[in-house]
Amino acid sequence: MAMERQFCTFHLDDLFLGIEVLKVQEVIRTQEMTRVPLAPRAVRGLINLRGQIVTAVDLRERLGLAPLAEGRHPMNVVVRTDEGAVSLLVDEIGDVLDTDEDTYEGPPETLSAQARELIRGVYKLPERLLLILDTEKALALEFAEAGR
Amino acid sequence: MSDMDDIVKEFLVESSEGLDQLDRNLVALEQAPGDKALLASIFRCIHTIKGTSGFLGFGKLESVTHVGESLLSDLRDGKKVLTPEITSALLQLVDAVRSMLSAVEANGTDGDKEFPELVALLTRLQKGEAAPAPAGKAEGAAPAKKGRKSGPTAVVAEPAAPVPQAVIPPPAPAVVAPAPVAEVPSAVAQAEAAEVKGPQASDSNIRVDVGLLDKLMNLVGELVLARNQILQYTATQEDSGFVATTQRLNLITTELQEGVMKTRMQPIGNVWAKFPRVVRDLALACKKQVRIEMEGKETELDKTIIEAIKDPLTHIVRNSVDHGLELPAERVAKGKPAEGRLLLRAYHEGGQVNIEISDDGGGINTERVKAKAIQKGVITAEQAARMGERELVNLVFAPGFSTAEQVSNISGRGVGMDVVKTNIEKIGGTVDIHSVAGQGTTLKIRIPLTLAIIPALIVSAGEDRFAIPQVSLLELVRLEGEEAQKGIEMVYGAPVYRLRGRLLPLVNLAHALRRQDGFWSPTRAPDEAVNIVVLQADDHAFGLVVQEINDTEEIVVKPLGKQLKGIGAFAGATIMGDGRVALILDVSGLAQQAAVFSERSRRAQGAAEATTRAQAADENRQMLLLFRLGADRRMAIPLSMVARLEEFTRGSIEHAGHHQVVQYRGRLLPLLRLSELLGDAGAAEERETLSVVVYAHEGRDVGLVVENITDIVEEALTVHRRSRGGAVFGSAVIQGKVTDLLDVRALIDGNDVLLFTGAESELATAGV
Numbered sequence: 001m002a003m004e005r006q007f008c009t010f011h012l013d014d015l016f017l018g019i020e021v022l023k024v025q026e027v028i029r030t031q032e033m034t035r036v037p038l039a040p041r042a043v044r045g046l047i048n049l050r051g052q053i054v055t056a057v058d059l060r061e062r063l064g065l066a067p068l069a070e071g072r073h074p075m076n077v078v079v080r081t082d083e084g085a086v087s088l089l090v091d092e093i094g095d096v097l098d099t100d101e102d103t104y105e106g107p108p109e110t111l112s113a114q115a116r117e118l119i120r121g122v123y124k125l126p127e128r129l130l131l132i133l134d135t136e137k138a139l140a141l142e143f144a145e146a147g148r
Numbered sequence: 149m150s151d152m153d154d155i156v157k158e159f160l161v162e163s164s165e166g167l168d169q170l171d172r173n174l175v176a177l178e179q180a181p182g183d184k185a186l187l188a189s190i191f192r193c194i195h196t197i198k199g200t201s202g203f204l205g206f207g208k209l210e211s212v213t214h215v216g217e218s219l220l221s222d223l224r225d226g227k228k229v230l231t232p233e234i235t236s237a238l239l240q241l242v243d244a245v246r247s248m249l250s251a252v253e254a255n256g257t258d259g260d261k262e263f264p265e266l267v268a269l270l271t272r273l274q275k276g277e278a279a280p281a282p283a284g285k286a287e288g289a290a291p292a293k294k295g296r297k298s299g300p301t302a303v304v305a306e307p308a309a310p311v312p313q314a315v316i317p318p319p320a321p322a323v324v325a326p327a328p329v330a331e332v333p334s335a336v337a338q339a340e341a342a343e344v345k346g347p348q349a350s351d352s353n354i355r356v357d358v359g360l361l362d363k364l365m366n367l368v369g370e371l372v373l374a375r376n377q378i379l380q381y382t383a384t385q386e387d388s389g390f391v392a393t394t395q396r397l398n399l400i401t402t403e404l405q406e407g408v409m410k411t412r413m414q415p416i417g418n419v420w421a422k423f424p425r426v427v428r429d430l431a432l433a434c435k436k437q438v439r440i441e442m443e444g445k446e447t448e449l450d451k452t453i454i455e456a457i458k459d460p461l462t463h464i465v466r467n468s469v470d471h472g473l474e475l476p477a478e479r480v481a482k483g484k485p486a487e488g489r490l491l492l493r494a495y496h497e498g499g500q501v502n503i504e505i506s507d508d509g510g511g512i513n514t515e516r517v518k519a520k521a522i523q524k525g526v527i528t529a530e531q532a533a534r535m536g537e538r539e540l541v542n543l544v545f546a547p548g549f550s551t552a553e554q555v556s557n558i559s560g561r562g563v564g565m566d567v568v569k570t571n572i573e574k575i576g577g578t579v580d581i582h583s584v585a586g587q588g589t590t591l592k593i594r595i596p597l598t599l600a601i602i603p604a605l606i607v608s609a610g611e612d613r614f615a616i617p618q619v620s621l622l623e624l625v626r627l628e629g630e631e632a633q634k635g636i637e638m639v640y641g642a643p644v645y646r647l648r649g650r651l652l653p654l655v656n657l658a659h660a661l662r663r664q665d666g667f668w669s670p671t672r673a674p675d676e677a678v679n680i681v682v683l684q685a686d687d688h689a690f691g692l693v694v695q696e697i698n699d700t701e702e703i704v705v706k707p708l709g710k711q712l713k714g715i716g717a718f719a720g721a722t723i724m725g726d727g728r729v730a731l732i733l734d735v736s737g738l739a740q741q742a743a744v745f746s747e748r749s750r751r752a753q754g755a756a757e758a759t760t761r762a763q764a765a766d767e768n769r770q771m772l773l774l775f776r777l778g779a780d781r782r783m784a785i786p787l788s789m790v791a792r793l794e795e796f797t798r799g800s801i802e803h804a805g806h807h808q809v810v811q812y813r814g815r816l817l818p819l820l821r822l823s824e825l826l827g828d829a830g831a832a833e834e835r836e837t838l839s840v841v842v843y844a845h846e847g848r849d850v851g852l853v854v855e856n857i858t859d860i861v862e863e864a865l866t867v868h869r870r871s872r873g874g875a876v877f878g879s880a881v882i883q884g885k886v887t888d889l890l891d892v893r894a895l896i897d898g899n900d901v902l903l904f905t906g907a908e909s910e911l912a913t914a915g916v
Contacts, residue, residue, distance in 0.1 A: 053709075
């Protein structure tokens with residue numbers, strides 16, 4: 001168990017979230033997106049990342065938050081997965097933070113059920129709470145609405 | 149140490165090539181036992197493996213091959229004649245060697261298996277005629293000793309020989325790997341070697357890592373994209389120097405693309421090569437006689453495709469031998485030669501490769517298939533009754549339909565035909581099965597040449613662009629002006645277009661891709677032109693209505709992420725010239741999504757709907773359903789009276805009194821055999837399925853059994869009435885041919901027809 005871990009942080013609505021820095025491939029600005037009909041709601045579209053086609057998943061949708069206000073452009077946090085890169089759309093990108101394992105705790109009860117599914121735990125930072133996103137679960141999309 | 153590894157690696161590569169060749173040669177040798185050259189080549193290969201393994205210290209491998217070598221040596225010297233038993237034993241030897249080699253590959257030793265039975269078998273076979281070679285017993289001896297011992301045995305053999313001659317020389321010249329082997333059988337018949345069949349290593353070939361080729365292919369893909377982008381940009385430029393350079397770039401890219409694709413091409417013969425052995429073993433196990441024939445071995449396919457079809461093909465071949473071909477006695481009884489024929493054929497056709505696997509066996513028993521499918525719950529009895537022969541045969545591809553009850557250890561290894569189908573469809577191919585009872589079965593596989601870069605038509609729906617693989621494209625139709633408004637007709641809410649007299653079901657792309665959040669709400673201005681892309685999905689054609697048809701382009705197919713894999717409508721994505729991503733449509737997935745081909749009766753529904761419209765349209769013009777009776781009698785009835793078109797199997801016909809009826813939608817439907825009533829000796833009796841026109845007569849239904857239904861036409865009729873035609877009230881010229889017009893009412897009145905009243909039919913429904 002590593003005592004200190006680094007997290008790439010970002011904002012979603014008033015949530016402050018983090019992903020392990022080693023999982024993040026890169027962070028890029030809003031990209032031109034090709035929407036995908038019949039796809040699960042959370043899939044915002046496909047982006048061209050230097051010749052690689054990357055699926056962009058809307059984290060707001062995944063966490064049950066309201067869509068981003070008109071006129072605001074989300075950032076892409078491109079994460080590595082076993083099946084290639086996937087982009088997570090977030091409101092704003094934060095710093096890379098070192099955390100202390102002692103301040104770690106399981107997800108608080110107060111989180112909405114939908115969010116709690118995807119939050120692995122919480123680091124109690126001095127000023128605020130850093131929620132750790134379970135990227136695998138965040139990217140495991142249901143296909144109920146996209147069936148054949 | 150690493151030098152050693154290299155040598156071992158080289159040995160493995162060579163040996164496995166040699167073994168593949170051995171498989172083929174052994175089976176070939178069985179056909180032509182007298183072929184000295186073949187025998188020599190087989191001997192040499194085993195000999196080389198033995199020698200090298202001795203040198204590398206794989207003692208077990210060496211001793212097993214040694215026994216085989218002794219046996220081969222006797223064969224070669226004519227002391228022994230090849231029997232099927234010997235061939236089998238030698239093939240087993242090949243398997244044993246192969247398993248040892250994979251052990252070497254896995255952990256650097258030749259494993260702990262010693263194959264005592266095989267050794268004993270080979271020894272016994274060799275000693276069978278008291279041949280004086282004691283070699284079989286000489287196990288565990290030092291490799292060096294055996295190396296010497298093989299010397300005298302290998303009298304005629306060419307030394308280590310062309311087969312394994314390293315194409316790339318071993319990197320460490322200090323280690324003279326094959327040297328001792330090569331020296332053993334010294335004075336040799338070089339002349340004989342020259343004629344030997346077998347892979348001749350050539351200085352003009354080098355081995356290249358497949359990974360490198362894949363990488364090159366990817367890079368070329370990127371280059372093609374960049375080229376497309378530049379070409380698009382050039383279109384707005386006037387600098388002639390720049391334009392000329394771009395054109396050169398264009399040409400070079402295309403050539404490079406072709407070249408790189410070629411490096412990945414392999415003849416399909418590579419996959420087929422193992423089939424003679426598979427078929428031989430299988431035929432022996434099933435006690436069948438099978439002759440395998442191959443045509444078009446040299447047909448080339450992309451390596452990835454070759455890999456992908458390997459297992460499905462093997463499964464199909466096994467199936468054909470196991471289930472398709474009959475036992476020799478059975479065949480003779482049917483008047484066929486005892487030896488079954490399995491034909492593999494491959495050929496290029498229109499940018500695709502067709503592979504056919506046909507046998508001259510018993511064909512597929514559709515009744516059995518049907519019973520099985522119903523039993524397994526794949527289809528309902530009602531569905532089954534409506535299915536045609538061809539649809540029934542294709543049921544073997546349905547998921548959940550496995551020939552489990554006839555599982556042998558040969559077929560039925562968990563790869564059902566549905567897996568075969570999905571695997572082939574995964575690479576953009578199609579499978580079609582055609583079977584004639586008693587005459588055999590043919591499976592036809594159509595696959596694209598390559599997967600990486602394909603030509604595609606770019607279309608748009610809404611503001612999005614989609615790529616349609618050119619292979620599924622049949623034609624483009626554009627309806628303008630009045631056509632655009634009248635050309636598309638509605639059939640129970642499903643649009644159709646009459647394409648040269650045939651009804652083409654239509655799918656509006658924008659509708660098909662509608663999303664729940666409603667951002668796809670396609671609207672069409674009434675006078676806008678309609679673009680129809682006619683596509684081939686599986687066996688059917690359908691029209692895809694798109695807003696705009698753009699260009700064709702070479703696109704690089706990229707896979708979709710896991711999150712999107714479940715959408716059947718897309719086969720992948722690609723990057724367009726302007727750098728944006730476009731989705732590639734999966735034509736058959738799209739058709740399924742839109743449920744274009746849900747059932748055949750949809751066409752009939754269509755017909756019924758079309759009638760009402762026709763009646764309103766024009767008094768003189770009439771919609772007519774055309775059908776045939778007997779061999780060539782053409783008849784027509786007004787479509788307005790037709791409720792549905794159905795197909796029933798003979799088995800579903802029951803009797804009520806002396807009337808023939810079928811159970812139909814919870815009711816009883818009386819059947820009228822037109823050919824009998826109208827005095828035509830029809831051939832309908834022999835057919836397994838009956839085409840039935842369900843005729844609405846005063847609120848009650850009658851089924852008219854016809855030979856087959858040919859068409860639906862709209863015609864202004866000039867009727868030549870008959871004075872007393874009975875049920876035929878006249879004739880008219882339709883589609884340039886004389887056609888009798890049937891008066892169904894007169895037919896019903898003039899015959900003793902059982903009609904079920906509404907009340908009765910309700911009872912019938914309640915009784916179910």
